[in-house]
Amino acid sequence: MTTDTEPSELRIQAEVGRYTIAKTFEVTARSITAFAGGVNDFNPVYFEDDRPGGLIAHPGMVFSWQWNSRFTPDQEYPLELVRRGVHAWVDVQFERHAREGDVITSQGQSVAVKQVRPGVLSAQRFTFRESQGGTVAIMDTGGITRGAELDGEEIELASAPPLPQRSSDNGDLVWSTTFAIDPQAPHVYTECADIWNPIHTERKVALAAGLPDIILHGSANILIALREVINRNLDGDPTRLRRFAGQFRGMVIPGKDVTVNALEARDEGDREVIFYEMRNHLGELAIANGVVIAS
Helix, strand or coil, rough: CCCCCCCHHHHHEECCEECCCEEECCCHHHHHHHHHHCCCCHHHHHHHCCCCCCCCCCCCCCHHHCCCCCCCCCCCCCHHHCCCEEEEEEEEEEEECECCCCCEEEEEEEEEEEECCCCCEEEEEEECCCCCCCCCEEEEEEEEEEEEEECCCCEEEECCCCCCCCCCCCCCCCCCEECCCCCCHHHHHHHCCCCCCCCHHCHHHHHCCCCCCCCCCHHHCCCHHHHHHHHCCCCCHHHHHEECCCCCCCCCCCCCEEEEEEEEEEEEEEEEEEEEEEEEEEEEEEEEEEEEEEE
Protein backbone atom coordinates (compact mmCIF):
# COMPACT_ATOMS: atom_id res chain seq x y z
CA MET A 1 0.00 0.00 0.00
CA THR A 2 1.03 3.62 -0.37
CA THR A 3 0.94 6.31 2.32
CA ASP A 4 1.16 10.08 2.33
CA THR A 5 3.85 10.15 5.00
CA GLU A 6 7.20 11.55 3.95
CA PRO A 7 10.14 9.12 4.24
CA SER A 8 12.93 10.25 6.53
CA GLU A 9 15.62 11.61 4.22
CA LEU A 10 14.44 9.20 1.52
CA ARG A 11 15.91 6.17 3.26
CA ILE A 12 15.00 2.59 2.33
CA GLN A 13 15.38 -0.28 4.76
CA ALA A 14 17.75 -3.05 3.68
CA GLU A 15 15.12 -5.78 3.68
CA VAL A 16 14.60 -8.66 1.24
CA GLY A 17 12.72 -11.95 1.17
CA ARG A 18 9.17 -10.58 1.27
CA TYR A 19 6.71 -12.16 -1.17
CA THR A 20 4.08 -10.38 -3.20
CA ILE A 21 0.52 -11.57 -3.44
CA ALA A 22 -0.03 -14.53 -5.77
CA LYS A 23 -2.46 -14.06 -8.65
CA THR A 24 -3.76 -16.59 -11.12
CA PHE A 25 -4.56 -15.89 -14.78
CA GLU A 26 -6.43 -17.99 -17.31
CA VAL A 27 -4.69 -17.85 -20.68
CA THR A 28 -7.56 -17.39 -23.11
CA ALA A 29 -7.72 -16.67 -26.82
CA ARG A 30 -9.07 -13.24 -25.96
CA SER A 31 -6.19 -12.39 -23.62
CA ILE A 32 -3.58 -13.62 -26.12
CA THR A 33 -4.96 -11.74 -29.13
CA ALA A 34 -5.52 -8.58 -27.10
CA PHE A 35 -1.99 -8.56 -25.73
CA ALA A 36 -0.40 -9.22 -29.12
CA GLY A 37 -2.54 -6.51 -30.71
CA GLY A 38 -1.39 -4.12 -27.98
CA VAL A 39 2.18 -4.26 -29.33
CA ASN A 40 1.19 -4.49 -33.02
CA ASP A 41 2.46 -8.06 -33.16
CA PHE A 42 0.22 -9.80 -35.68
CA ASN A 43 2.13 -13.07 -35.86
CA PRO A 44 -0.45 -15.74 -36.83
CA VAL A 45 0.49 -17.92 -33.83
CA TYR A 46 -1.23 -15.32 -31.62
CA PHE A 47 -4.35 -14.92 -33.78
CA GLU A 48 -5.23 -18.06 -35.77
CA ASP A 49 -7.24 -19.74 -33.04
CA ASP A 50 -8.20 -22.69 -35.26
CA ARG A 51 -4.57 -23.83 -35.43
CA PRO A 52 -3.76 -27.30 -33.99
CA GLY A 53 -2.96 -26.99 -30.30
CA GLY A 54 -4.53 -23.56 -30.03
CA LEU A 55 -2.83 -20.20 -29.73
CA ILE A 56 0.62 -19.64 -28.29
CA ALA A 57 0.70 -17.02 -25.55
CA HIS A 58 2.67 -13.91 -26.43
CA PRO A 59 5.94 -14.11 -24.45
CA GLY A 60 5.40 -10.54 -23.27
CA MET A 61 2.33 -11.58 -21.27
CA VAL A 62 4.74 -12.18 -18.38
CA PHE A 63 4.73 -8.38 -17.93
CA SER A 64 0.96 -8.35 -17.43
CA TRP A 65 1.11 -11.20 -14.93
CA GLN A 66 4.01 -9.57 -13.08
CA TRP A 67 2.39 -6.13 -12.95
CA ASN A 68 -0.84 -7.47 -11.51
CA SER A 69 0.88 -9.58 -8.84
CA ARG A 70 3.39 -6.98 -7.68
CA PHE A 71 1.49 -5.84 -4.58
CA THR A 72 2.61 -6.36 -0.98
CA PRO A 73 -0.42 -5.15 1.00
CA ASP A 74 1.33 -5.77 4.33
CA GLN A 75 4.10 -3.28 3.49
CA GLU A 76 3.73 0.49 3.37
CA TYR A 77 5.29 2.55 0.56
CA PRO A 78 5.55 6.32 1.11
CA LEU A 79 4.23 8.08 -1.99
CA GLU A 80 7.40 10.10 -2.39
CA LEU A 81 9.39 6.89 -2.81
CA VAL A 82 6.85 5.51 -5.28
CA ARG A 83 7.06 8.69 -7.38
CA ARG A 84 10.86 8.40 -7.52
CA GLY A 85 10.85 4.80 -8.75
CA VAL A 86 11.96 3.95 -12.30
CA HIS A 87 12.08 0.55 -14.00
CA ALA A 88 15.74 -0.28 -14.69
CA TRP A 89 16.07 -3.74 -16.28
CA VAL A 90 14.40 -7.07 -16.95
CA ASP A 91 15.62 -10.61 -17.66
CA VAL A 92 13.09 -13.36 -18.50
CA GLN A 93 13.90 -17.07 -18.84
CA PHE A 94 11.40 -19.56 -20.28
CA GLU A 95 11.11 -23.20 -19.30
CA ARG A 96 8.28 -23.52 -21.80
CA HIS A 97 5.81 -21.17 -23.45
CA ALA A 98 2.28 -20.74 -22.20
CA ARG A 99 -0.57 -21.65 -24.51
CA GLU A 100 -4.28 -21.11 -24.77
CA GLY A 101 -5.96 -23.04 -21.97
CA ASP A 102 -3.10 -22.75 -19.48
CA VAL A 103 -3.70 -21.39 -15.99
CA ILE A 104 -0.72 -19.36 -14.78
CA THR A 105 -0.02 -18.30 -11.20
CA SER A 106 2.42 -15.42 -10.68
CA GLN A 107 4.17 -14.46 -7.46
CA GLY A 108 7.21 -12.32 -6.79
CA GLN A 109 9.83 -12.07 -4.08
CA SER A 110 12.23 -9.26 -3.25
CA VAL A 111 15.69 -10.76 -3.71
CA ALA A 112 18.23 -7.94 -3.61
CA VAL A 113 18.79 -4.37 -2.53
CA LYS A 114 21.91 -2.27 -3.07
CA GLN A 115 23.13 1.30 -3.23
CA VAL A 116 23.93 2.62 -6.69
CA ARG A 117 24.93 6.08 -7.80
CA PRO A 118 21.41 7.24 -8.80
CA GLY A 119 19.75 5.83 -5.65
CA VAL A 120 18.68 2.44 -4.27
CA LEU A 121 18.31 -0.50 -6.62
CA SER A 122 15.76 -3.13 -5.61
CA ALA A 123 15.44 -6.46 -7.44
CA GLN A 124 12.55 -8.90 -7.53
CA ARG A 125 12.14 -12.40 -8.92
CA PHE A 126 8.73 -13.41 -10.27
CA THR A 127 7.96 -17.05 -10.91
CA PHE A 128 5.15 -18.09 -13.26
CA ARG A 129 3.79 -21.61 -12.73
CA GLU A 130 1.16 -23.66 -14.55
CA SER A 131 -1.67 -25.43 -12.73
CA GLN A 132 0.35 -28.62 -12.09
CA GLY A 133 3.08 -26.59 -10.40
CA GLY A 134 5.62 -26.66 -13.22
CA THR A 135 7.60 -23.49 -13.90
CA VAL A 136 6.75 -21.73 -17.15
CA ALA A 137 9.05 -18.72 -16.79
CA ILE A 138 11.11 -16.71 -14.33
CA MET A 139 11.46 -12.93 -14.47
CA ASP A 140 14.28 -11.11 -12.71
CA THR A 141 13.62 -7.39 -12.72
CA GLY A 142 14.83 -4.32 -10.91
CA GLY A 143 14.08 -0.68 -10.33
CA ILE A 144 15.86 2.33 -8.89
CA THR A 145 14.41 4.73 -6.33
CA ARG A 146 16.15 7.91 -7.41
CA GLY A 147 17.87 9.95 -4.73
CA ALA A 148 17.22 7.40 -1.98
CA GLU A 149 19.79 6.03 0.48
CA LEU A 150 19.98 2.45 1.72
CA ASP A 151 19.54 2.02 5.47
CA GLY A 152 21.64 -1.05 6.22
CA GLU A 153 23.90 -3.47 4.37
CA GLU A 154 23.40 -4.54 0.76
CA ILE A 155 21.72 -7.96 0.41
CA GLU A 156 21.38 -10.39 -2.48
CA LEU A 157 19.39 -13.63 -2.13
CA ALA A 158 19.34 -14.53 -5.81
CA SER A 159 20.30 -13.21 -9.22
CA ALA A 160 19.92 -14.23 -12.85
CA PRO A 161 22.72 -16.22 -14.53
CA PRO A 162 25.28 -14.09 -16.39
CA LEU A 163 24.25 -12.97 -19.86
CA PRO A 164 26.38 -13.56 -22.96
CA GLN A 165 28.59 -10.68 -24.02
CA ARG A 166 29.09 -9.27 -27.49
CA SER A 167 32.08 -10.56 -29.42
CA SER A 168 32.99 -7.15 -30.81
CA ASP A 169 31.76 -3.60 -31.17
CA ASN A 170 32.90 -2.61 -34.65
CA GLY A 171 29.76 -0.65 -35.47
CA ASP A 172 28.45 -3.07 -38.11
CA LEU A 173 24.75 -3.93 -37.85
CA VAL A 174 23.07 -7.23 -38.70
CA TRP A 175 19.91 -5.29 -39.57
CA SER A 176 18.19 -2.04 -38.68
CA THR A 177 14.59 -0.89 -38.97
CA THR A 178 12.94 2.46 -38.26
CA PHE A 179 9.21 3.02 -37.85
CA ALA A 180 6.79 5.34 -36.10
CA ILE A 181 5.10 4.57 -32.81
CA ASP A 182 1.37 5.19 -33.16
CA PRO A 183 0.14 8.22 -31.18
CA GLN A 184 -2.41 6.03 -29.39
CA ALA A 185 0.05 3.20 -28.64
CA PRO A 186 0.28 3.83 -24.86
CA HIS A 187 -3.52 3.85 -24.52
CA VAL A 188 -3.90 0.65 -26.53
CA TYR A 189 -1.11 -1.12 -24.64
CA THR A 190 -2.48 0.04 -21.27
CA GLU A 191 -5.84 -1.61 -21.93
CA CYS A 192 -4.62 -4.69 -23.84
CA ALA A 193 -1.88 -5.52 -21.35
CA ASP A 194 -3.78 -4.35 -18.25
CA ILE A 195 -0.78 -2.26 -17.21
CA TRP A 196 -1.85 1.22 -16.11
CA ASN A 197 0.32 4.11 -14.99
CA PRO A 198 -1.07 7.59 -15.75
CA ILE A 199 2.27 8.96 -17.02
CA HIS A 200 1.63 6.80 -20.11
CA THR A 201 -1.92 7.98 -20.85
CA GLU A 202 -2.62 11.30 -19.10
CA ARG A 203 -0.59 14.23 -20.36
CA LYS A 204 -1.13 16.47 -17.33
CA VAL A 205 0.23 13.74 -15.06
CA ALA A 206 3.23 13.21 -17.34
CA LEU A 207 3.99 16.93 -17.42
CA ALA A 208 3.66 17.20 -13.65
CA ALA A 209 6.21 14.40 -13.36
CA GLY A 210 8.68 16.43 -15.43
CA LEU A 211 8.22 14.48 -18.66
CA PRO A 212 7.91 16.21 -22.05
CA ASP A 213 4.71 14.28 -22.90
CA ILE A 214 3.15 10.91 -22.23
CA ILE A 215 5.68 8.16 -22.88
CA LEU A 216 5.35 4.56 -24.02
CA HIS A 217 5.73 1.90 -21.35
CA GLY A 218 9.22 0.44 -21.04
CA SER A 219 7.78 -3.07 -21.31
CA ALA A 220 6.07 -2.12 -24.58
CA ASN A 221 9.38 -0.77 -25.91
CA ILE A 222 11.24 -3.99 -25.21
CA LEU A 223 8.43 -6.10 -26.67
CA ILE A 224 8.37 -4.07 -29.87
CA ALA A 225 12.09 -4.71 -30.22
CA LEU A 226 11.56 -8.38 -29.38
CA ARG A 227 8.87 -8.59 -32.07
CA GLU A 228 11.42 -7.51 -34.67
CA VAL A 229 14.04 -9.99 -33.43
CA ILE A 230 11.61 -12.92 -33.44
CA ASN A 231 10.34 -12.11 -36.91
CA ARG A 232 13.77 -11.45 -38.43
CA ASN A 233 16.04 -13.91 -36.61
CA LEU A 234 13.76 -16.69 -35.31
CA ASP A 235 11.58 -17.19 -38.41
CA GLY A 236 8.60 -15.77 -36.54
CA ASP A 237 8.60 -18.67 -34.06
CA PRO A 238 8.31 -17.39 -30.46
CA THR A 239 8.58 -20.94 -29.06
CA ARG A 240 12.29 -20.83 -29.93
CA LEU A 241 12.74 -18.02 -27.39
CA ARG A 242 14.56 -19.16 -24.27
CA ARG A 243 15.56 -15.84 -22.70
CA PHE A 244 15.36 -12.12 -23.32
CA ALA A 245 16.81 -9.23 -21.38
CA GLY A 246 17.35 -5.49 -21.65
CA GLN A 247 17.88 -2.27 -19.74
CA PHE A 248 15.36 0.57 -19.79
CA ARG A 249 16.98 3.90 -20.64
CA GLY A 250 15.51 6.78 -22.68
CA MET A 251 11.91 7.80 -23.35
CA VAL A 252 9.85 6.87 -26.41
CA ILE A 253 7.32 9.54 -27.34
CA PRO A 254 4.12 8.39 -29.11
CA GLY A 255 3.94 9.61 -32.70
CA LYS A 256 7.73 9.69 -33.04
CA ASP A 257 10.06 7.24 -34.76
CA VAL A 258 12.07 4.50 -33.09
CA THR A 259 14.92 2.44 -34.51
CA VAL A 260 15.63 -1.18 -33.59
CA ASN A 261 19.15 -2.40 -34.36
CA ALA A 262 20.46 -5.96 -34.31
CA LEU A 263 24.06 -5.45 -33.23
CA GLU A 264 25.27 -9.03 -33.48
CA ALA A 265 23.84 -12.51 -34.12
CA ARG A 266 25.84 -15.65 -33.56
CA ASP A 267 25.20 -19.38 -33.75
CA GLU A 268 26.59 -21.23 -30.75
CA GLY A 269 25.52 -24.70 -31.84
CA ASP A 270 22.72 -25.46 -29.39
CA ARG A 271 21.54 -21.87 -29.25
CA GLU A 272 21.42 -18.61 -31.16
CA VAL A 273 22.29 -15.33 -29.44
CA ILE A 274 21.15 -11.95 -30.75
CA PHE A 275 22.21 -8.61 -29.31
CA TYR A 276 19.87 -5.68 -29.97
CA GLU A 277 19.00 -2.13 -28.97
CA MET A 278 16.20 0.40 -29.47
CA ARG A 279 16.79 4.13 -30.01
CA ASN A 280 14.23 6.91 -29.85
CA HIS A 281 13.69 9.72 -32.35
CA LEU A 282 16.59 11.68 -30.84
CA GLY A 283 18.97 8.76 -31.30
CA GLU A 284 19.04 8.12 -27.55
CA LEU A 285 19.02 4.57 -26.23
CA ALA A 286 15.56 3.49 -25.12
CA ILE A 287 16.52 -0.18 -24.66
CA ALA A 288 20.20 -0.87 -24.04
CA ASN A 289 22.20 -4.11 -23.75
CA GLY A 290 19.39 -6.20 -25.20
CA VAL A 291 20.00 -9.93 -25.47
CA VAL A 292 17.86 -12.71 -26.94
CA ILE A 293 18.78 -16.39 -26.53
CA ALA A 294 16.91 -18.89 -28.70
CA SER A 295 17.03 -22.56 -29.60
